[in-house]
Structure formats: structure tokens, C-alpha cells
Amino acid sequence: MITETLSSPGIESRYFMFRAFLKWSALAALVGMSLYLILALYAQREFVFAMLFLVLTASAVMVFFNRKLYAHRYIFPAIAGMGLFVIFPLMYTIGIGFTNYSASNLLSFGQVQENLLSRTYQSEAVRYDYELYKTNAGYIVHLKGKHQNLTSAPMELEAGETTAPVLPLSGQPRGEALGIRDIIQLRELLSQVTLITEDGRELSQASLRSFAAIHPQFSQHDNGSLTDNQTGTTYFPDHETGFYRSADGETLSPGWTVNIGWDNYLKVVSDPTIRGPFFQIFVWTLSFAVATVIFTLALGLLLANLLQWDQIRGKGFYRTMLILPYAVPAFISILVFKGLFNQNFGEINLVLEGLFGLRPDWFSDPALARTMILIVNTWLGYPYMMLLCMGLLQAIPRDLYEASAMDGAGPVSNLFNITLPLIIKPLMPLLIASFAFNFNNFVLIALLTGGAPDIIGASTPAGTTDLLVSYTYRIAFQDSGQNFGLAAAIATAIFLVVGALSLINLKLSKIKV
Missing domain, CATH: 1.10.3720.10 (MetI-like)
Known part of the structure; x- marks a missing residue:
């Protein structure tokens, strides 16, 4: 009686439908995870690895979804593992042998540009000694310059970047300035403070007792060259060596990875x-x-x-x-x-x-x-x-x-x-x-x-x-x-x-x- 019930057409069809649903759901979940991994690698600019997993995912979908390739699905995991852990590392190593990839040439050209353009330096000409006051409205930074004194608006020192305007002040803020021990305790928070003057200059903490103006280290030109704003030296991108190089041969670090052909092999x-x-x-x-x-x-x-x-x-x-x-x-x-x-x-x-x-x-x-x-x-x-x-x-x-x-x-x-x-x-x-x-x-x-x-x-x-x-x-x-x-x-x-x-x-x- 039980055997007849289980073998009835309705129950058998529902069983196969449920089995097919589980199968396709599992495959869809795996494909979704693979696509997410590919997009994450692409977003991190790991294009080679993104392409590798894209090829493996596409191959898996083709093998497991195509009835003509049914027999290959049993050997596909072994082939995919060999490609992932043997063939790809070998080809990747061979490819690196034709580049200048090293500790000083790890990044791409775009990443090097971003790194250099994000550098700043603090001006020695625009530097203020400061005192820190704690009031009911918040902390106040009092800057002492050669020609004028500046005082910031009250602010809360919290984790994360803090900005506050500063205005000229002839007198002294009310209250008692915090001691060096208190400033040391607040040093990490003070390092994230940016004070903005009336003429748009940005001041940040240069030491425990001073604030200084921040300037970009490099300026970029239309031809791709960079000029050091401190020294006035101009550096041009050299895509043969993978470095920004000046007319005197001076280079900027870091460099970027470029193809150098057979140079590594010839060097041996x-x-x-x-x-x-x-x-x-x-x-x-x-x-x-x-x-x-x-x-x-x-x-x-x-x-x-x-x-x-x-x-x-x-x-x-x-x-x-x-x-x-x-x-x-x-x-x-x-x-x-x-x-x-x-x-x-x-x-x-x-x-x-x-x-x-x-x-x-x-x-x-x-x-x-x-x-x-x-x-x-x-x-x-x-x-x-x-x-x-x-x-x-x-x-x-x-x-x-x-x-x-x-x-x-x-x-x-x-x-x-x-x-x-x-x-x-x-x-x-x-x-x-x-x-x-x-x-x-x-x-x-x-x-x-x-x-x-x-x-x-x-x-x-x-x-x-x-x-x-x-x-x-x-x-x-x-x-x-x-x-x-x-x-x-x-x-x-x-x-x-x-x-x-x-x-x-x-x-x-x-x-x-």
C-alpha cells in the first residue's frame, strides 16, 4: 500500500520538481556568489583574477547547464582545480617575468598618480603656536602668529575629521589653557582637526605646540607631468622604466608596473x-x-x-x-x-x-x-x-x-x-x-x-x-x-x-x- 502511494504519478512528479528546484537554486546561488566575487575583484582593480573567475564561472555554467556536455561535469572540478592552482600560477609567473614588478613598482600608473597627488606638505612660512581651551561650548584653538592671533569657533573633538573656521582675535580667550599633558591625550583627535582661515587656507596640527598651512605636494599638468610645489622640479612619466623622472634623472617613488620584454631574462x-x-x-x-x-x-x-x-x-x-x-x-x-x-x-x-x-x-x-x-x-x-x-x-x-x-x-x-x-x-x-x-x-x-x-x-x-x-x-x-x-x-x-x-x-x- 505504501509502495503504491509513493510510486503514484503525482507524488513522483512533485518529487522530481522539488529535486529540480533544489538543484537550480543551488546552482543559482553559486553563480550569484561567483559574480559577486568577480565584481569585488574588478572593483579592487584585480583585473587578472576577475577574468580568471569569470572564465571558470562561464565554463561551469556551460558544462552544468548543457546536456551535450553532461559527461564532462564529473571531470570539470579536477580540470578547474588544475587551472586555478597549477596553470594560472604558472602563466601568471611567466607574465611577471616580462615586467619590472618589484617592491618599488607594485602599483598601476593610475594608482601612482593618485598616491603622488594626495601628498601634502606643511608650510614653514605659515605656522602658528597654539593654546587649547576647554569651554562650555566646546574646545577652542587659539593661534598665536607673528602679525595676528586667530581663534577658532568652539568645536567638539570627536573621532573623524573636524573642521572649524578661525577669525582674528586681538585679546585672549577666556579661561585657562590646557596643559601639555592634556594636549598629549587629545593629540590623535587634534591631528584630525582642520582650521580654515578667512582667505581659505587650511591649517592642521604640525606638532604638539603648532599648527601650519597644508599645501598639495604636486601639481598635475595637461601633458601628465607633475611639478613639486616645494622645489619647483617637474617630473615626466617614463613608461619604459615605470617612474616619474626629472630632466636631471631624479625619480619619484613609488613607480608603476610596465612591460620590459626580455630584460629580466637577458639580465641573467x-x-x-x-x-x-x-x-x-x-x-x-x-x-x-x-x-x-x-x-x-x-x-x-x-x-x-x-x-x-x-x-x-x-x-x-x-x-x-x-x-x-x-x-x-x-x-x-x-x-x-x-x-x-x-x-x-x-x-x-x-x-x-x-x-x-x-x-x-x-x-x-x-x-x-x-x-x-x-x-x-x-x-x-x-x-x-x-x-x-x-x-x-x-x-x-x-x-x-x-x-x-x-x-x-x-x-x-x-x-x-x-x-x-x-x-x-x-x-x-x-x-x-x-x-x-x-x-x-x-x-x-x-x-x-x-x-x-x-x-x-x-x-x-x-x-x-x-x-x-x-x-x-x-x-x-x-x-x-x-x-x-x-x-x-x-x-x-x-x-x-x-x-x-x-x-x-x-x-x-x-x-x-
């Missing part, structure tokens, strides 16, 4: 103070990534072979202990090693000094610093390789080793003739992934050495232990100029290098991509 290969450190860091980065893969694979494969040895008892215990470095968070292990390698108090130097009388400068000598980094990274990476090799070794038929033993082959011969040929092909994609990860291993360098010791003569922050990724970070966020454009150009170069090397390795290993 043409400027000796950047080219030398860049190629030195590039060679070290490549060597570090390759050496890390080789060392971690060699140690991991050795330990995996030992754990496969039938005569070893307690394999579970040894396996657990050897995997522990992989279980401990990397930043903890790195900081522990940083203490162990400390030149004065580290346990490693204490042992070396006690046995051999040596106290190496691990953080001051470039060669020793790089050796230390390889040691620490090998310790962090070998458990991963060991786990991979243990699984692959178990897939190798034991008959091959038995036949090899009958032929008189030893462990070394088995390694190069049986083990490596059989595991290297399935290992190759993982080795390439390890190479790419270590090529950009920022955390290790940032926590262990910070890139030190520094490269002498470099015009940008650069160290002998810097990888390209940490070198880029230091240019973008630690350099005084914060040259984001140059950092983006180097980041683009890193992407191309890693992608090209990975593709070459995949092709050489004959893996289909």
Missing part, C-alpha cells in the same frame, strides 16, 4: 654580477639533485638487499628502525642535524676533534657545507628508496639468482647483471620524480644553511649552497629591492629546465608519456 646572462652566481648555483643545483638520487638509491638498495638476506633474524625490527628517518618530519631532522654539525658545540665536531684533532667549518667552507647538505639529504631520502627497492626485489624470481650462483657469479655480478636491469625501468619514473623534488628542495637549504656562505661580488643575495629555488626566493623576498620580475624569470627558467631534463630522462628510459 648579460649582467656579470648575476650571470656568475646564477650559473654557479645552477651547476650546484644540478649536481645536488643528481648526487642525491645516486646516494639515496645506492644506500636504499644496499639496505634493501641486506634485509632480503635469509640469514638475518629480526628483519621486522631492523626494517622499522631503518624507516624511522622517513617517519620523522623532515624539518625536525634538519634542525637536529644543524645542531650536530655546529662548529663549536656540535657532537660531530667534538668526536672528530677527540679522534683526529679536526674541527671542520661546516657552515663557513663552501665544500664542507655542500658535503654536509648531501649527507643530511641522503639520510632523509634513503628510506624512500629502500622501501621501493624492497618491493621490487621481492618481484625478482629467485631462480635467476640460483642459476647465477651455479655459474659462479658473486653478489656484485648479480647486482649489475640481474638486480639493476630488472628494477631500473620501473624505478626510473620515481627516480625522475626524486630528481625534480630535490632540484627544488627549498626546505633543506632554508633550514640548514640559509644559502650561506655567500657568494662574493653578487649583486643579488646568493650563496654557495643556494639551490635555484632558494636563490629565487631570496631575490623576491630578502633582497632590498624585492625584484619579483627577476625572480619570476628565474622561476620560469627552473620550470623549463626541470621539465626538459625530466622529459629527456623519460625518453632515454623509453617510458611512454
Whole structure:
């Protein structure tokens, strides 16, 4: 009876109508929120991000509202996420590499004009000492000038800008002037007071004891140039460098972002103070990534072979202990090693000094610093390789080793003739992934050495232990100029290098991509 009631045409149609109503309401709410976000970004002049969300919203509407694209709606979230978090940041970084975007060139041309035209200065020629009186009608400011005294109308000092006219007064206001302690307490409110004279001049608080006239710092002309009203210097907009520049070459800050073409990329290969450190860091980065893969694979494969040895008892215990470095968070292990390698108090130097009388400068000598980094990274990476090799070794038929033993082959011969040929092909994609990860291993360098010791003569922050990724970070966020454009150009170069090397390795290993 209940089944017949639920399956009746009227109830079923109302169910589908209610379901469709919920579906379309949810979609309408999401589209409305997206449009609001787009308009908010556009109002904030974030045109690139507004366009990005407009494209994503339009694509979502087209996919979810078009019956012909029904099958694509299940994969659309993944594609949208890849576009939002992978493709867009990559394209945005590449775009920044072609601009002068930096700490001094963050704004647009219109924003720079607004910033400069909003600046004011206080006239030293029109300056009055003042006294503040509190009356029943409100506060009164009494200005004492060289030629005349002025007194404001009574006013209430409240949060927000306050204006009051001032008129000449020959005498003294009634009452007792407030002391300096009271003025200090009212300083924030007094700073928002503007006193207007009969001839239209505006006076504001210049110090605890004086008011002065306010004048605009710059005046704009029809040709777009700005004149400094204090110095009389005229500045013209230079859209090639992104600064207002005078005839003498003096510039105004801030500047605006302009397209400079390939200048950032050419600077890497043409400027000796950047080219030398860049190629030195590039060679070290490549060597570090390759050496890390080789060392971690060699140690991991050795330990995996030992754990496969039938005569070893307690394999579970040894396996657990050897995997522990992989279980401990990397930043903890790195900081522990940083203490162990400390030149004065580290346990490693204490042992070396006690046995051999040596106290190496691990953080001051470039060669020793790089050796230390390889040691620490090998310790962090070998458990991963060991786990991979243990699984692959178990897939190798034991008959091959038995036949090899009958032929008189030893462990070394088995390694190069049986083990490596059989595991290297399935290992190759993982080795390439390890190479790419270590090529950009920022955390290790940032926590262990910070890139030190520094490269002498470099015009940008650069160290002998810097990888390209940490070198880029230091240019973008630690350099005084914060040259984001140059950092983006180097980041683009890193992407191309890693992608090209990975593709070459995949092709050489004959893996289909």
C-alpha cells in the first residue's frame, strides 16, 4: 500500500520538481556568489583574477547547464582545480617575468598618480603656536602668529575629521589653557582637526605646540607631468622604466608596473654580477639533485638487499628502525642535524676533534657545507628508496639468482647483471620524480644553511649552497629591492629546465608519456 502511494504519478512528479528546484537554486546561488566575487575583484582593480573567475564561472555554467556536455561535469572540478592552482600560477609567473614588478613598482600608473597627488606638505612660512581651551561650548584653538592671533569657533573633538573656521582675535580667550599633558591625550583627535582661515587656507596640527598651512605636494599638468610645489622640479612619466623622472634623472617613488620584454631574462646572462652566481648555483643545483638520487638509491638498495638476506633474524625490527628517518618530519631532522654539525658545540665536531684533532667549518667552507647538505639529504631520502627497492626485489624470481650462483657469479655480478636491469625501468619514473623534488628542495637549504656562505661580488643575495629555488626566493623576498620580475624569470627558467631534463630522462628510459 505504501509502495503504491509513493510510486503514484503525482507524488513522483512533485518529487522530481522539488529535486529540480533544489538543484537550480543551488546552482543559482553559486553563480550569484561567483559574480559577486568577480565584481569585488574588478572593483579592487584585480583585473587578472576577475577574468580568471569569470572564465571558470562561464565554463561551469556551460558544462552544468548543457546536456551535450553532461559527461564532462564529473571531470570539470579536477580540470578547474588544475587551472586555478597549477596553470594560472604558472602563466601568471611567466607574465611577471616580462615586467619590472618589484617592491618599488607594485602599483598601476593610475594608482601612482593618485598616491603622488594626495601628498601634502606643511608650510614653514605659515605656522602658528597654539593654546587649547576647554569651554562650555566646546574646545577652542587659539593661534598665536607673528602679525595676528586667530581663534577658532568652539568645536567638539570627536573621532573623524573636524573642521572649524578661525577669525582674528586681538585679546585672549577666556579661561585657562590646557596643559601639555592634556594636549598629549587629545593629540590623535587634534591631528584630525582642520582650521580654515578667512582667505581659505587650511591649517592642521604640525606638532604638539603648532599648527601650519597644508599645501598639495604636486601639481598635475595637461601633458601628465607633475611639478613639486616645494622645489619647483617637474617630473615626466617614463613608461619604459615605470617612474616619474626629472630632466636631471631624479625619480619619484613609488613607480608603476610596465612591460620590459626580455630584460629580466637577458639580465641573467648579460649582467656579470648575476650571470656568475646564477650559473654557479645552477651547476650546484644540478649536481645536488643528481648526487642525491645516486646516494639515496645506492644506500636504499644496499639496505634493501641486506634485509632480503635469509640469514638475518629480526628483519621486522631492523626494517622499522631503518624507516624511522622517513617517519620523522623532515624539518625536525634538519634542525637536529644543524645542531650536530655546529662548529663549536656540535657532537660531530667534538668526536672528530677527540679522534683526529679536526674541527671542520661546516657552515663557513663552501665544500664542507655542500658535503654536509648531501649527507643530511641522503639520510632523509634513503628510506624512500629502500622501501621501493624492497618491493621490487621481492618481484625478482629467485631462480635467476640460483642459476647465477651455479655459474659462479658473486653478489656484485648479480647486482649489475640481474638486480639493476630488472628494477631500473620501473624505478626510473620515481627516480625522475626524486630528481625534480630535490632540484627544488627549498626546505633543506632554508633550514640548514640559509644559502650561506655567500657568494662574493653578487649583486643579488646568493650563496654557495643556494639551490635555484632558494636563490629565487631570496631575490623576491630578502633582497632590498624585492625584484619579483627577476625572480619570476628565474622561476620560469627552473620550470623549463626541470621539465626538459625530466622529459629527456623519460625518453632515454623509453617510458611512454
